[in-house]
Amino acid sequence: xIAADRPLQRPPHAKLLIIDARGRIRHTSRTLLVxxxxxxxxxxxxxxxxxxxxxxxxxxxxxxxxxVRLAGRGSLAADDVRDFSAVVFGTGDFRTRTEDRAPPPVxxxxxxxxxxxxxxxxxxxLGHPRLVSLRFDGMPDAIWAGLARHGRPIQYAxxxxxxxxxxxxxxxxGAPAAFEPPSATFALDWASVATMRARxxxxxxxxxxxGISSTGDDTLDGRLPFDEPYRIPxxxxxxxxxxxxxxGRVVAIGTTVVRALEHAALRDGNVHAGxxxxxxxxxxxxxxxxxxxxxxxxHEPGTSxxxxxxxxxxxxxxxxADGMMAxxxxxxxxxxxxxxxxxxxxxxxxxxxTPGRAIIDSYQRLTCGNSVRSTLxxxxxxxxxxxxxxxxxxxxxxxxxAARRRSMTL
Amino acid sequence: MNMASSNGGHASSPFTARGxxxxxxxxxxxxxxxxxxxxxxxxxxxxxxxxxxxxVAQVARENVGTHGIVGDVARKEDIHPIALQITGRLSGLDVxxxxxxxxxxxxxARLGDTECxxxxxxxxxxxxxxxxxTKALLGALTASARAGRGAVVLNVSSDAAINAYxxxxxxxxxxxxxxxxxxxxxxxxxxxxxxxxSLDPGDMDTPLHALAIPDADTATLKRPEAAARELADAIEAxxxxxxxxxxxxxxxxxxxxxxxx
Numbered sequence: 001x002i003a004a005d006r007p008l009q010r011p012p013h014a015k016l017l018i019i020d021a022r023g024r025i026r027h028t029s030r031t032l033l034v035x036x037x038x039x040x041x042x043x044x045x046x047x048x049x050x051x052x053x054x055x056x057x058x059x060x061x062x063x064x065x066x067x068v069r070l071a072g073r074g075s076l077a078a079d080d081v082r083d084f085s086a087v088v089f090g091t092g093d094f095r096t097r098t099e100d101r102a103p104p105p106v107x108x109x110x111x112x113x114x115x116x117x118x119x120x121x122x123x124x125x126l127g128h129p130r131l132v133s134l135r136f137d138g139m140p141d142a143i144w145a146g147l148a149r150h151g152r153p154i155q156y157a158x159x160x161x162x163x164x165x166x167x168x169x170x171x172x173x174g175a176p177a178a179f180e181p182p183s184a185t186f187a188l189d190w191a192s193v194a195t196m197r198a199r200x201x202x203x204x205x206x207x208x209x210x211g212i213s214s215t216g217d218d219t220l221d222g223r224l225p226f227d228e229p230y231r232i233p234x235x236x237x238x239x240x241x242x243x244x245x246x247x248g249r250v251v252a253i254g255t256t257v258v259r260a261l262e263h264a265a266l267r268d269g270n271v272h273a274g275x276x277x278x279x280x281x282x283x284x285x286x287x288x289x290x291x292x293x294x295x296x297x298x299h300e301p302g303t304s305x306x307x308x309x310x311x312x313x314x315x316x317x318x319x320x321a322d323g324m325m326a327x328x329x330x331x332x333x334x335x336x337x338x339x340x341x342x343x344x345x346x347x348x349x350x351x352x353x354t355p356g357r358a359i360i361d362s363y364q365r366l367t368c369g370n371s372v373r374s375t376l377x378x379x380x381x382x383x384x385x386x387x388x389x390x391x392x393x394x395x396x397x398x399x400x401x402a403a404r405r406r407s408m409t410l
Numbered sequence: 411m412n413m414a415s416s417n418g419g420h421a422s423s424p425f426t427a428r429g430x431x432x433x434x435x436x437x438x439x440x441x442x443x444x445x446x447x448x449x450x451x452x453x454x455x456x457x458x459x460x461x462x463x464x465x466v467a468q469v470a471r472e473n474v475g476t477h478g479i480v481g482d483v484a485r486k487e488d489i490h491p492i493a494l495q496i497t498g499r500l501s502g503l504d505v506x507x508x509x510x511x512x513x514x515x516x517x518x519a520r521l522g523d524t525e526c527x528x529x530x531x532x533x534x535x536x537x538x539x540x541x542x543x544t545k546a547l548l549g550a551l552t553a554s555a556r557a558g559r560g561a562v563v564l565n566v567s568s569d570a571a572i573n574a575y576x577x578x579x580x581x582x583x584x585x586x587x588x589x590x591x592x593x594x595x596x597x598x599x600x601x602x603x604x605x606x607x608s609l610d611p612g613d614m615d616t617p618l619h620a621l622a623i624p625d626a627d628t629a630t631l632k633r634p635e636a637a638a639r640e641l642a643d644a645i646e647a648x649x650x651x652x653x654x655x656x657x658x659x660x661x662x663x664x665x666x667x668x669x670x671x
Contacts, residue, residue, distance in 0.1 A: 047549050047553055049493075049494065049497065049549065049550075051494075052491075052494070076501070077501070078498060078499055078500065078501045081498070140499070141477055141478070141499065144494070144495045144498045144499055145479070145480070145495060147494070147498075148491035148492075148494045148495050148498075149491060164487075164490070165490035165491070165494065166489075166490055166546075169490065169546070169549075170549070171548070171549070172548075172549040172552065172553075173546075173549040173550075174497060174502060174503075174549035174550035174552075174553045175497045175498070175501055175502050175550060175553075176494050176497055176498045190548075190598070190602075193602070194601065197601055204556065205553055205556065207553075233553070233556065233557050234557070235556050235557055235558065236556075
């Protein structure tokens with residue numbers, strides 16, 4: 001795919017590839033995004049503002065120039081800005097492709113780093129010459145001020161002009177938490193939020209510390225995504241409950257939203273409000289419990305983002321989607337075009353689940369002719385606690401039952 | 411004494427600013443400084459912005475627990491670093507007070523004698539700055555509204571926004587534009603739950619006033635502390651009651667009024 005090389009969040013000609021639950025693919029304009037959603041759907045976006053996480057400076061003991069890219073943090077607490085994990089590069093900046101960047105000097109615990117007005121100490125090595133834990137000196141106010149003054153948005157070589165914070169903050173950016181922009185949200189603006197409301201589509205947000213998307217090192221890239229703290233507001237957890245009760249789809253704007261919501265539901269299949277640390281990977285083997293639809297940027301095979309798409313659709317469908325995107329000249333990376341992909345296993349995506357018929361259909365499919373106590377099928381498992389009260393509240397897809405049957409015959 | 415009366419005033423009130431996250435621009439002088447004190451006394455979590463590093467440090471020392479931020483709202487490049495520090499330090503934002511103001515040319519001058527650059531400075535400080543900062547903080551404010559905490563933007567106005575006083579051209583025009591901006595923001599963001607206020611605190615005994623009218627009889631002027639108390643009351647009155655309840659549904663029309671006096 002073509003790299004999007006200008007920092008335009010909503011270019012008028014942005015494209016949208018729609019992959020529905022049955023694997024049908026169509027191509028449209030991204031300005032029509034809200035129009036392809038359904039009344040009753042719940043759209044959830046990541047409202048994290050992006051930190052200026054790229055810090056130029058020097059490695060005190062050798063005097064070598066370095067670039068530190070903050071990459072992880074233990075929590076989203078305002079005072080928790082002393083300790084970060086970070087990827088360190090040698091001399092140079094974003095104009096050199098990360099793959100070609102010089103390595104940093106040999107880093108050891110206790111090494112001092114001078115980063116503009118900020119100073120920090122390497123506290124631990126994290127199993128790779130470029131990956132360390134560091135601790136900033138000073139009080140939180142001074143650290144925030146130092147980041148604000150000296151930091152720049154993390155940037156890659158495919159965009160030649162330096163990025164400013166306003167280039168990478170989405171229209172809904174709130175608390176600064178992300179290390180790279182939750183770029184799927186670039187597709188939204190306040191007019192689209194108003195259109196959602198007018199069409200009966202609910203809107204909610206989470207805050208998730210979207211991590212860095214690429215380090216230029218294959219070994220390190222293989223460890224992505226790193227652990228990411230997130231926060232789910234009470235109102236969002238409630239909105240998810242309500243959407244599921246009315247059989248609306250949960251539409252995640254961006255892979256970070258999928259990761260946070262699915263992590264928050266790991267315990268018992270329900271999204272709980274509060275703070276968490278997403279540690280899981282989502283790939284073809286993952287069972288999605290919450291998210292029915294993902295709106296994302298376009299991703300190339302091999303990346304962790306692409307792996308997540310495999311939780312939504314089978315490889316044959318994704319290959320056809322890749323072909324379509326190549327044919328229509330889709331652009332990739334942060335400022336590129338978008339994909340809307342419906343979970344092939346999604347219960348509410350099944351066209352047979354229409355109001356009126358849904359109750360009986362879903363109940364039959366839910367049981368699959370077997371005891372509802374079985375826990376082999378994730379959708380069934382999710383539905384169980386509420387089953388006794390009402391079958392309409394949730395129902396599994398045909399495919400998940402089919403999958404369960406297969407697993408039972410094995 | 412002022413602190414005591416303000417504390418006493420809100421203790422019996424069903425509304426309280428306790429725990430409310432407030433950001434105030436122009437927070438080291440006049441009304442802004444009084445607002446920092448007032449909201450801190452009411453238990454709010456306060457961040458304030460001003461240009462001078464020393465003054466910011468001094469006001470932060472005077473008001474332990476508040477967060478001083480150095481920046482100039484008239485400079486485009488400063489807006490996002492300011493917003494980053496506000497939302498980073500406060501973990502979001504409930505109330506933004508765009509208080510920092512520029513008179514334009516000083517001494518005040520007829521429009522015919524006003525340099526274009528002086529008008530530009532008044533517009534940059536009084537109109538573009540509040541617009542940019544509000545826009546940069548809109549995500550945090552709407553998140554607060556969705557969470558049921560309420561969200562308020564107060565744009566400090568003036569009777570000069572409405573009346574045509576000779577020699578106040580640059581200031582007047584910028585404040586008139588800010589008033590209209592507030593009204594349109596308020597219409598557009600009503601459904602998102604963000605409410606905009608445009609309030610005139612009255613003629614106060616502040617450095618800004620002394621700059622405009624050096625020979626004014628300060629005895630006739632309002633104390634900035636009194637104005638700060640009134641503005642804080644007005645903001646508290648439209649924040650949801652604590653403890654936090656579901657979002658306020660309806661947003662009333664913009665209040666354009668002179669508080670007190």
